[in-house]
Amino acid sequence: MTTLQDTLPDTGPAAPILSNAALLRLAVVAAGLVVAFGIVPAVATDYWLSSIIIPTVVMGLAGISLNLLQGYAGLVSLGSAAFMSVGVFSAYNLILRVPGLPLPAVLLLSGLIAAAVGVFFGLPALRFRGFYLGASTLGAQFFFPWLFTNYPWFSNDSQSLTISAPRLEFLGYDLQSPVGRYLFVATVTALLIGLAFLVVRSRLGREWMAIRDQETAASVLGIRVARRKLQAYAISSFFLGITGVLWGFAYLGTADAHTYNLDKSFQVLFIVLIGGTATIFGNFLGAAFIVLTPILLDHLVLAANIAYLSDQGAITNLQRVIFGAIIIFILIKEPDGLSAWIRRGAEALRARPKT
Amino acid sequence: MASLLELSDVSLSFRGVTALNALSFAVARGEICALIGPNGAGKSSLLNVINGVYRADAGDIVFDGRRFEAIRPGKAARLGIGRTFQHNALFRRLTVRENVLAGLSRHGGASFIENVFRFGRDRQERRDFSARADRVIAFLGLDAARDRIVSTLSYGIQKRVDLARALVSEPKLLLLDEPMAGMNQDEKTEMSRIIAEVNRAFGTTIVLIEHDVGIVLGLAHHIVVLDYGRKVADGAPDAVRNDPDVIAAYLGTVH
Ligand SMILES: Nc1ncnc2c1ncn2[C@@H]1O[C@H](COP(=O)(O)OP(=O)(O)OP(=O)(O)O)[C@@H](O)[C@H]1O
Numbered sequence: 001m002t003t004l005q006d007t008l009p010d011t012g013p014a015a016p017i018l019s020n021a022a023l024l025r026l027a028v029v030a031a032g033l034v035v036a037f038g039i040v041p042a043v044a045t046d047y048w049l050s051s052i053i054i055p056t057v058v059m060g061l062a063g064i065s066l067n068l069l070q071g072y073a074g075l076v077s078l079g080s081a082a083f084m085s086v087g088v089f090s091a092y093n094l095i096l097r098v099p100g101l102p103l104p105a106v107l108l109l110s111g112l113i114a115a116a117v118g119v120f121f122g123l124p125a126l127r128f129r130g131f132y133l134g135a136s137t138l139g140a141q142f143f144f145p146w147l148f149t150n151y152p153w154f155s156n157d158s159q160s161l162t163i164s165a166p167r168l169e170f171l172g173y174d175l176q177s178p179v180g181r182y183l184f185v186a187t188v189t190a191l192l193i194g195l196a197f198l199v200v201r202s203r204l205g206r207e208w209m210a211i212r213d214q215e216t217a218a219s220v221l222g223i224r225v226a227r228r229k230l231q232a233y234a235i236s237s238f239f240l241g242i243t244g245v246l247w248g249f250a251y252l253g254t255a256d257a258h259t260y261n262l263d264k265s266f267q268v269l270f271i272v273l274i275g276g277t278a279t280i281f282g283n284f285l286g287a288a289f290i291v292l293t294p295i296l297l298d299h300l301v302l303a304a305n306i307a308y309l310s311d312q313g314a315i316t317n318l319q320r321v322i323f324g325a326i327i328i329f330i331l332i333k334e335p336d337g338l339s340a341w342i343r344r345g346a347e348a349l350r351a352r353p354k355t
Numbered sequence: 356m357a358s359l360l361e362l363s364d365v366s367l368s369f370r371g372v373t374a375l376n377a378l379s380f381a382v383a384r385g386e387i388c389a390l391i392g393p394n395g396a397g398k399s400s401l402l403n404v405i406n407g408v409y410r411a412d413a414g415d416i417v418f419d420g421r422r423f424e425a426i427r428p429g430k431a432a433r434l435g436i437g438r439t440f441q442h443n444a445l446f447r448r449l450t451v452r453e454n455v456l457a458g459l460s461r462h463g464g465a466s467f468i469e470n471v472f473r474f475g476r477d478r479q480e481r482r483d484f485s486a487r488a489d490r491v492i493a494f495l496g497l498d499a500a501r502d503r504i505v506s507t508l509s510y511g512i513q514k515r516v517d518l519a520r521a522l523v524s525e526p527k528l529l530l531l532d533e534p535m536a537g538m539n540q541d542e543k544t545e546m547s548r549i550i551a552e553v554n555r556a557f558g559t560t561i562v563l564i565e566h567d568v569g570i571v572l573g574l575a576h577h578i579v580v581l582d583y584g585r586k587v588a589d590g591a592p593d594a595v596r597n598d599p600d601v602i603a604a605y606l607g608t609v610h
């Protein structure tokens with residue numbers, strides 16, 4: 001019996017080591033790094049760094065985390081914030097109880113603990129799909145606030161059950177200033193973006209998408225569906241755990257269980273919906289929207305000088321309604337999310353007449 | 356020659372609807388066996404039982420000398436049973452090449468850590484997968500569509516991608532559920548040429564469901580006729596063609 005190898009001609013000559021597309025990609029990455037590590041810290045004010053850029057970047061990372069699970073593997077989670085809280089409480093306790101552990105190790109271990117928790121709450125994915133699976137991850141969203149408020153051990157017996165960020169430093173560099181915290185966040189984010197690309201471009205990512213598009217066909221081809229689904233929960237939760245540490249330590253400075261409530265999980269979900277599914281960079285557009293829109297609405301209220309018209313509560317509600325309306329509007333206009341802008345931009349760039 | 360697949364008294368029902376009724380037949384190693392019969396006869400259900408998507412209520416299935424019980428689709432794939440689908444089951448948001456690569460999953464030996472960080476067994480796997488996929492893509496004339504998203508391709512091309520995805524893992528037994536449905540005459544001729552070529556060149560045993568009797572008579576070595584989950588006829592094309600029961604009931608009818 002002959003095999004395909006014997007009878008079919010070998011493929012043509014090897015492609016050049018760097019194609020045009022690869023060069024373009026390299027250029028984009030280099031430009032991104034220059035902007036993130038050179039221009040932004042040089043020109044942004046402390047207010048911009050602390051109140052806008054850091055939260056946008058961290059929430060973008062949360063969007064990536066959920067997008068790996070939902071956009072690529074086709075699974076659901078309503079418990080993103082719970083996995084973030086596992087990360088930050090792990091980091092806090094690691095720093096507290098294992099003195100001298102360097103920051104990168106703290107982040108890595110916190111991510112791994114969150115990953116293990118994620119796998120546990122992802123186990124129902126082996127039996128259920130869609131709605132019921134959502135219910136299980138929602139369970140995480142109720143379990144962890146309960147755990148962290150009822151067992152003060154997790155917050156080192158603090159009266160307020162609040163944990164405060166440790167002094168952030170790495171290799172002797174103090175990361176406490178806004179620029180320091182920004183560089184910390186940007187470094188971790190850059191590494192995780194790289195990791196996310198490695199994941200989605202690997203066999204793992206391909207098999208996630210296969211399961212997402214056609215689960216029966218995937219299993220018939222021998223894809224280990226159950227294992228892949230659990231790996232999706234593990235990796236997504238790993239990302240979320242680290243994101244949670246950044247949110248608590250680099251953005252807020254303090255955290256408690258309720259910092260990571262259901263509202264936050266929904267924000268992450270909106271980032272994925274607005275940014276677009278199965279995208280990496282789209283999440284930052286979604287995050288920018290989630291972070292900036294409320295700030296803009298606040299400024300609008302101030303500018304319109306309507307504060308005297310009614311009480312603050314009514315205005316806050318109005319802002320929520322407008323916020324919701326904008327989300328619905330975007331989802332109707334761009335059902336594939338704002339990442340469609342990135343795609344169109346890239347296509348326009350490619351279609352540009354060659355010079 | 357010993358048979359590759361042997362079914363005895365296989366039955367399957369869905370809440371009272373009998374899809375397969377004490378069905379027995381054997382598929383010889385290296386042959387093309389066609390399953391024909393009217394709509395709802397149980398042909399697709401039979402394929403689903405063979406590769407573990409459905410579990411038979413009763414009966415024995417022996418594949419490659421081993422009796423299998425409670426088989427799951429993934430296990431069937433790893434034993435070497437490939438499959439295409441009657442209704443489009445491609446990974447619609449992936450490219451042709453990615454679909455074909457996904458078909459190689461059963462040959463993957465690297466852990467996900469190796470796959471993600473591209474070390475250890477991943478290097479060999481990537482090279483091997485890529486070479487195998489490219490060969491099958493070339494064999495099925497899909498080069499031009501290689502990097503296209505499958506949902507943007509014509510129906511006939513999608514059927515070919517489905518075949519490529521099943522073929523790439525070099526199965527011992529290939530189950531094809533209406534691979535020519537919805538194709539025009541030229542496309543059908545081309546597809547049956549490809550199927551015959553796969554069988555001849557690689558020795559792959561094929562079980563094929565097809566309504567076009569003209570095509571079946573030209574392609575199959577062995578025909579099994581089903582109706583209401585029962586076997587009505589079983590034999591060489593000439594014998595089946597001249598079987599009065601079959602003539603009366605099925606051949607010549609248009610489905
Ligand atoms: N998942 C299912 N649930 C319930 N009934 C089913 C299921 N699959 C098949 N059936 C029933 O089993 C019987 C056989 O169906 P099957 O799809 O195997 O027929 P077929 O021979 O492939 O027909 P066609 O030529 O239309 O593809 C039909 O009565 C069908 O309604």
Ligand SMILES: [Mg+2]
Pocket residue numbers: 398399400441
């Ligand atoms: Mg059928």
